[in-house]
Structures are given as C-alpha cells and as structure tokens.
Amino acid sequence: MPDFNDPDAPVLDVLAALLGKGESSRLTSSLRNRLQMVHNIDAAAFTPAGPGTFEITASLDPEKTREALSQIFHEIFRLENEEIIEKELERAKVQVETEFVYSQETMEGEAEKLGIFETLSKDPHAEKLYLEKVREVTALDVQRVAGQIFRQENVSVVMIMPEDRLPEITNEELAVMIKEAELLAGGIEEYDAGALTCHIKRFSLSNGLTVLVKEVPGVPTVSLALVFPGGVRYESEKTNGLFNFLARAWTKGTRTRSAQDIAELIEGLGGSISGFSGQNTLGLQGRFLSQNLDKGLALFTEILLAPTFPSEEIKKLRPLILAELKRQDDYLPGVAVREFRRLLFSPHPYGMNPLGKASVIKAVSSENLLETYRNFVIPDRGVLSIVGDIRAEEIISSIKTKLGAWSAESEISLPAPPEPDPLIAPRILTLKREKQQAHIVLGFPGTTFSDPERYALETMNAVLSGQGGRLFIDLRDKEGLAYSVTSFLGLGLDYGSFAFYIACAPEKKDRAIKGLWQEIYRIIRGPVSDDEIERAKKWLIGTHETGLQTNRAQAMDMALNELYGLGYSFASEYVRKIDGVTAEQVLSAAKKIIDSEEYVLVRVGP
Incomplete structure (x- = not known):
C-alpha cells in the first residue's frame, strides 16, 4: 500500500x-x-x-x-x-x-x-x-x-x-x-436464475446412487456433495450426537491412510474434504481445483468407501465436542433457541441438540460409528452432486468406474420419528442467568420444506426481520426496547417452526414481550403493504441467488433438494414461487400458524 x-x-x-x-x-x-x-x-x-x-x-x-x-x-x-x-x-x-x-x-x-x-x-x-x-x-x-x-x-x-x-x-x-469472485465480477453482474439448472445431467448407478452433474466452465474449481438421510432426525435420547461425531471422524482415517496422511494430501491438492450432519442429513463434501480433480476424486472415494474411525482419533475428538457443549451454555441466544425447539418438538428428534448429549459423546466408540456408517451410508439412499469446471461425460464415466461396484445394504430400515406432543396450551420456560441482557424467544409450530405455504411464510419472515423489517424499525428504532430483534423460520422434513427473538435490558423484558405480541397481532389483522411485500420478495430472491454463486453452494443445494423430494431444479422454481406470493397469501399463512393460546415462550437472563 x-x-x-x-x-x-x-x-x-x-x-x-x-x-x-x-x-x-x-x-x-x-x-x-x-x-x-x-x-x-x-x-x-x-x-x-x-x-x-x-x-x-x-x-x-x-x-x-x-x-x-x-x-x-x-x-x-x-x-x-x-x-x-x-x-x-x-x-x-x-x-x-x-x-x-x-x-x-x-x-x-x-x-x-x-x-x-x-x-x-x-x-x-x-x-x-x-x-x-x-x-x-x-x-x-x-x-x-x-x-x-x-x-x-x-x-x-x-x-x-x-x-x-x-x-x-x-x-x-x-x-x-x-x-471465483474475481472471475464472477469479470463476467457476471447478476445471477440468472434460469442458469441455475442449465446443463444438469441426472442419472442413477446400478447400485441405486443418484448422480447429478452440472458443467460450470470458467471458474477452475469443482465441488462435490454427497448426502444421505441421517442426522438428528434419526437419533434418540440414547444416541443423540452420534451423527455429529461420525461426520467429524469420517476423514480421520481409512484402511491405508492416517488422519495426518489425509490432511497432507488434501492440503497438497489445494482442496478440502469434510463430513457434515444436520437435522435431516449425513454427508461428505469436497472441493478441488479442476487440475487436481482426478486425485481429489480418488481420495474422496477412498474416504467414502473405506473409513476406519480410528480409536485414537475418537479420543482426540471427544474432548473437543464436549468442550463445545459446555461453551453452548455461554451463548444465551443459542440457549434460548435450543430450549424453544426442545419445548416445541419433543419427543420428536428435532427437539434435541444437534451437537449431542454429553453422556452419549463420552460413550461413543469406533464400533458405534462404524455400525452407524454401515446402516446409513447406503448407495441407493444417496445423492451425489458434482458442479464445476468439468466435462459431464468424462466425470460420469469416472463416477461409474469408481462407485459403480459399490454395494452396501443396511441391516435396519430408516426409523420413523415420534410425533411432537400436541401443543394445546402455552409452554413457558424461564432460565435464570446472571447476565446483563434478557433473551426471549416466542414462537409457534411452522411448516415443512414441501408445504406450498412455506413461500408465504418466508415472505412474512422477510417483512418482519432484518434492519428494514417491522420488528427492527418498530421495537428497536422507535420504541428502543431491543438490542437485537428478529424473526426466523425453521423448515423441516416433518415439522417446522416460526419464532420471534428479542434481546433487551432486563428491566424491559415485559415490555419487549408485549411489543412482540403487538407485532404478531398486527401481522394477522391485515395484509402487508405493497412496498413491504416487494422489498421482502426482492430480498429473498437476491439472497437466494447470491447464496448460489459458488460451485460448492450449488452442489449442496442440488443434492439436498433432490434428497428432500423437491427436485434438483428447485432453485429456479423457488424464485418463481417467491415472486408469485401475494399479500393475501401472507395473511392467510400467518393466521394458520399463529394462535395466542398455543405457543412456546422461553426467557433466559436475570
């Protein structure tokens, strides 16, 4: 400089x-x-x-x-x-x-x-x-x-x-x-939603694995996302945390390579390979420079097919996860949201902590992880998505060679999660913490990924949240009630949630809750304005398209949408659905989920 x-x-x-x-x-x-x-x-x-x-x-x-x-x-x-x-x-x-x-x-x-x-x-x-x-x-x-x-x-x-x-x-x-940003800025000003699904090829291997391939020439990178049903949705109180542990240990050893060997190889390729788990899925993702794709794909395949979950690596990971669990209690907004989900969804697994329970983490063994891997990493349940600077026919041939002979069958069927307890009256929880702020979550049962009303609820959430939304303007700017305030929509395969969050000074918490209810009643009493709904839809579409600029984001999005039954082309469909939302649809959706007698309220603070 x-x-x-x-x-x-x-x-x-x-x-x-x-x-x-x-x-x-x-x-x-x-x-x-x-x-x-x-x-x-x-x-x-x-x-x-x-x-x-x-x-x-x-x-x-x-x-x-x-x-x-x-x-x-x-x-x-x-x-x-x-x-x-x-x-x-x-x-x-x-x-x-x-x-x-x-x-x-x-x-x-x-x-x-x-x-x-x-x-x-x-x-x-x-x-x-x-x-x-x-x-x-x-x-x-x-x-x-x-x-x-x-x-x-x-x-x-x-x-x-x-x-x-x-x-x-x-x-x-x-x-x-x-x-990627440099090349994108040089050639693309705005992301064309129609381009999100162009040149995608879908095929299935003889073992049932679904494969999606999308050519994105110009940016010399390739991203892979392989997803299976898994995650918290398939855990119980006795196994809560097993999938999170498995995802972290997945790249820590194969039959021929140690964790250190794998790390050095990945870094030498200028890439990354990591496991992941969430509410509904378990998977493996990778990212490489195009010039290193052959070597990267070979290593990705080895980690997928031959993990060993070494005991010495389990011992190293265990204290790290336990430390994260302890630190969770220091982040009070997270505590409030976690307790809200527990009260709303239990005994459904969505009510459990994605990180897991300390008692389960302490007991996890290499054998537990191998058993879970063998029961859930099954080719006919999986979706592999590959996006980047590739030739589709060449990568298809390579995938057939590397994964075509993969054969595995689970000893168990995918379990059906229990239903949440019916919410027939308010559920209220107060947790005392000697802190300088009060954190409040107030929410209701929501909806699922596949529900047509999700688009109206997403639009309503955009009207309410953000620095240009009703909550920020009314409760923070005008009323001075909040340090932070927002709403959030949680979509799931089985159930969902819609909730409001506010952080405030302890002496203002009663007024803050009253202010939230005023905004809630306002959203169900009349349609939002034309300006509000247009701002909300533009924000949703802009955020959606911006979030899919990278090959990695597109690969994950395509794989998850295919696995959830939405279809790999859902990215462009989403834009059309949001663009078609009306104020009347927002009002109708709000009235369906909001009930002043059936809600969950969590207060954390002094």
Whole structure:
C-alpha cells in the first residue's frame, strides 16, 4: 500500500469512501442493507509515513462468514470491471471532504490535523493541496488503484469469534474463493436464475446412487456433495450426537491412510474434504481445483468407501465436542433457541441438540460409528452432486468406474420419528442467568420444506426481520426496547417452526414481550403493504441467488433438494414461487400458524 505522501493516497481515501462510507456505499448497500449478511461494514485506507493498509472491517454472525467474504471479494473486484458512474464518484469525494472538514470543528480535531500533516508531510497546512487532489480523482484513477492493491497475494483475513463457532477456512479455500469472485465480477453482474439448472445431467448407478452433474466452465474449481438421510432426525435420547461425531471422524482415517496422511494430501491438492450432519442429513463434501480433480476424486472415494474411525482419533475428538457443549451454555441466544425447539418438538428428534448429549459423546466408540456408517451410508439412499469446471461425460464415466461396484445394504430400515406432543396450551420456560441482557424467544409450530405455504411464510419472515423489517424499525428504532430483534423460520422434513427473538435490558423484558405480541397481532389483522411485500420478495430472491454463486453452494443445494423430494431444479422454481406470493397469501399463512393460546415462550437472563 502507498504511504501518506504517495500521489495515490487521496485516491485510496476516495476508494474507501466508495466501498464502505455511508448508507449508499457499495459494501453497506450490498452486504448489510440488501443481503443482510453483516450487522455493519466499513472500509478505510491507512496511509502512514511508511507502507500502509487498506482495511475492510465487518461484524457478523459467524455462520455467515463464508458468504460475506465471497460477497466482499465480489464487490471489490467489480470496481475493476464495471464503470463507476459520475454521481457515485462525486458522492464518495464529498464523503471524504466532509469527514475531513468536520473533524476540524473542534480544537482537538484541528490540532490532530496539523500534527498529522506536519509529521507526515512536513507541512501543517498541506490539507488544501490534499483536498484539491481529492477533488481531481477520476473513475479511472479509482479503478487503476483498485487493480493494483486488490490482488490475491495481498489479502489477509483476521477473525475474532467464539471458539465453538469459528469457521474453518484454509488458505487454499480462501484462494479459490478470491479467484471465483474475481472471475464472477469479470463476467457476471447478476445471477440468472434460469442458469441455475442449465446443463444438469441426472442419472442413477446400478447400485441405486443418484448422480447429478452440472458443467460450470470458467471458474477452475469443482465441488462435490454427497448426502444421505441421517442426522438428528434419526437419533434418540440414547444416541443423540452420534451423527455429529461420525461426520467429524469420517476423514480421520481409512484402511491405508492416517488422519495426518489425509490432511497432507488434501492440503497438497489445494482442496478440502469434510463430513457434515444436520437435522435431516449425513454427508461428505469436497472441493478441488479442476487440475487436481482426478486425485481429489480418488481420495474422496477412498474416504467414502473405506473409513476406519480410528480409536485414537475418537479420543482426540471427544474432548473437543464436549468442550463445545459446555461453551453452548455461554451463548444465551443459542440457549434460548435450543430450549424453544426442545419445548416445541419433543419427543420428536428435532427437539434435541444437534451437537449431542454429553453422556452419549463420552460413550461413543469406533464400533458405534462404524455400525452407524454401515446402516446409513447406503448407495441407493444417496445423492451425489458434482458442479464445476468439468466435462459431464468424462466425470460420469469416472463416477461409474469408481462407485459403480459399490454395494452396501443396511441391516435396519430408516426409523420413523415420534410425533411432537400436541401443543394445546402455552409452554413457558424461564432460565435464570446472571447476565446483563434478557433473551426471549416466542414462537409457534411452522411448516415443512414441501408445504406450498412455506413461500408465504418466508415472505412474512422477510417483512418482519432484518434492519428494514417491522420488528427492527418498530421495537428497536422507535420504541428502543431491543438490542437485537428478529424473526426466523425453521423448515423441516416433518415439522417446522416460526419464532420471534428479542434481546433487551432486563428491566424491559415485559415490555419487549408485549411489543412482540403487538407485532404478531398486527401481522394477522391485515395484509402487508405493497412496498413491504416487494422489498421482502426482492430480498429473498437476491439472497437466494447470491447464496448460489459458488460451485460448492450449488452442489449442496442440488443434492439436498433432490434428497428432500423437491427436485434438483428447485432453485429456479423457488424464485418463481417467491415472486408469485401475494399479500393475501401472507395473511392467510400467518393466521394458520399463529394462535395466542398455543405457543412456546422461553426467557433466559436475570
């Protein structure tokens, strides 16, 4: 980065303002206001006497780190490839000048300005020349400097997050993420929903494994997602946590390779392979550079077919999972949501903790994991999705060679989960915690992935949540009742939920609950406005399409949708369904799920 006296220093300040200063800046407009990936975001050029830095800082939920990073990279690379309109440039220059001028209103600000210019330029009155240079900055200047500094080799990412929620992003993954964003910014301005399902080939192997293949030329990466029915939905109180443990141990050893061998091979390929489990699924996912696909696919196949779940690796994983369970109780919003789900869904497995129970984790053995693997990782139950820079016919031939002979049968049928206890009266729980905030979740039974009314409920959720939603505007901005407030929709294969969350000062908790009920009654008493529903639908569609920009996201989305019975082409169907939602449908769906006598309320705090 240039220093303070470099001719490009004023250009850097304009670049920072264009990206991250003010509500209309690119990063704020995109990541916070439109996509709601971050709580706040800012950009700044640090130009001291020596080499400086260009910094983009954001606060966000850890779960959104990957998609936020991808979008940040996309926005900065857009600067090199798209025309910067004059109005936007002038607005950025005004931001720089006004921030500079306003700082001089106080004696402290004036003294600081004189000191900086004297120290760095040896002229305490050089600010006039600096402002003249700011006014002379052109769009071409901004694009030239952006091209010079926004390069892969210059990127450093620092994250401060709770240990149990820290996303694992390797240098190789970061490099691929940057390359994908750079190529996307160079050739695609908006994602074409119709393109989400083009060139997809579906076929089944003789063993019953469903395979989906999609060619995405241009970005030299390939992603694989293999999913099976599994996860919490197939656990009981005696086995809660088994699938989570299996997913973490899946890549820790095969018949011919140790965990260290596998890790070194994956890193040498610039890729990643990991197990995953959730509410309804168990699976394996991988990501590789196209040039390393053959080796990566061979390793992926070996991990899939010949895992050993070594006892020594189980011993290493056990304390890590137990530590996560302990840390869960320190994150009170998570505690409130976890207890809400328990009260709403039990004895259905959706009411259990996805991480598991400490007693189960302490008892898990290599034999337990192998038995679960053999009973659930069955080819005729699975869906394998491959998306990326590939030739479909070549990858199909390779998959048939590597997996065509795979034969496995389960000794058990997929168990049918028990139904939740009927909710015929309010269920209320108060947990005392000596903290400075009260956390409240108030919610109702929701719906499933396949229910046609899910689209109206998703639209209602978008009307209510986010910084432009009713809850934030009314309960935080106008009433000052909340530190944080939102709504959230949970979809499942069997059952779902719709809930409201608010964090507030302890002395405001009764008023906060009353405020939530007022918003609940408001949503069921009359249709939402045309402006609200259009904003909500645009946000849903924009978030959906942005979330499917990467090969990894598309591979997972296609596989899950196929497994859930929605079909691999559901991505484009979803856009059409959301676009067709009306205010009357939102009102009808709200009235069906909201009942003032059948709800769950959880309060956590002092």
